[in-house]
Amino acid sequence: MRSKIVAGNWKMNKTYNEMEILLAELSAKVPDTEAEIMVAPTFVNLPRAFKMLESSVIEPIAQNMHFAESGAYTGEVSADMLLGIGIETVILGHSERRSVFGETDEILAKKTIAALEKNLRVVFCFGEELEDRKSGNHFNIVDNQLKDGLFNLRPEVWSNIVLAYEPVWAIGTGETASPEQAQEMHAFIRKTISNEYDDNIAENVSILYGGSVKPGNATEIFSKPDVDGGLIGGASLNTDDFIAIIKAI
Numbered sequence: 001m002r003s004k005i006v007a008g009n010w011k012m013n014k015t016y017n018e019m020e021i022l023l024a025e026l027s028a029k030v031p032d033t034e035a036e037i038m039v040a041p042t043f044v045n046l047p048r049a050f051k052m053l054e055s056s057v058i059e060p061i062a063q064n065m066h067f068a069e070s071g072a073y074t075g076e077v078s079a080d081m082l083l084g085i086g087i088e089t090v091i092l093g094h095s096e097r098r099s100v101f102g103e104t105d106e107i108l109a110k111k112t113i114a115a116l117e118k119n120l121r122v123v124f125c126f127g128e129e130l131e132d133r134k135s136g137n138h139f140n141i142v143d144n145q146l147k148d149g150l151f152n153l154r155p156e157v158w159s160n161i162v163l164a165y166e167p168v169w170a171i172g173t174g175e176t177a178s179p180e181q182a183q184e185m186h187a188f189i190r191k192t193i194s195n196e197y198d199d200n201i202a203e204n205v206s207i208l209y210g211g212s213v214k215p216g217n218a219t220e221i222f223s224k225p226d227v228d229g230g231l232i233g234g235a236s237l238n239t240d241d242f243i244a245i246i247k248a249i
């Protein structure tokens with residue numbers, strides 16, 4: 001059975017002190033839920049987040065990592081470094097990593113393999129740009145991102161993968177894919193995985209939707225059968241909004 005997940009991606013937001021306040025509020029208010037709840041603070045705040053969340057249902061996760069074990073990669077963080085502070089899950093392939101930092105499908109495939117080899121769980125993000133959607137090329141783009149990023153993986157490791165479909169045109173723009181558009185793409189993703197691997201893997205992988213999820217639209221998006229939760233940016237920085245989204249699942 002695939003799990004329901006609500007994950008907050010805090011990006012380059014919240015200083016140490018601001019994060020402490022947000023985490024304390026979230027821990028106090030997080031409702032009882034069967035869903036997995038995750039938050040991704042910036043690297044420098046991760047050890048503190050881990051300590052603060054030791055007895056909480058909220059899991060601290062990383063926003064990124066490098067594929068190399070160690071070495072001359074100034075400014076980068078390795079899988080072992082994450083494991084060394086207790087982190088078990090990493091987001092890879094966020095559209096900002098792809099577009100702002102030039103991470104290609106090839107780089108992301110290497111990162112994914114490196115993370116899975118260390119038994120890290122991977123939240124793998126992908127999604128089309130506005131022009132792709134307008135030209136009707138969105139299914140092709142997503143198909144290629146899945147193929148190039150993930151379809152070289154052995155079937156066994158899929159239990160450690162969570163997918164996050166994030167149409168780039170909906171990220172931080174206030175524009176959301178309609179629940180129907182999200183469902184249509186999630187069903188396509190599941191079918192593509194089923195064709196490449198099998199029904200079992202396709203049915204058991206959690207597929208999150210990301211892109212301007214807010215308290216006002218979360219319930220409807222999460223109600224779709226192939227949407228297993230959300231990767232939340234802006235709204236996860238506000239306690240009441242994030243709690244409301246968690247309640248929606």
Ligand code: PGA
Nearest residue numbers: 171172211212232233234
């Ligand atoms: P948003 O970001 O919720 O602010 O649109 C989503 C994301 O980048 O994961």
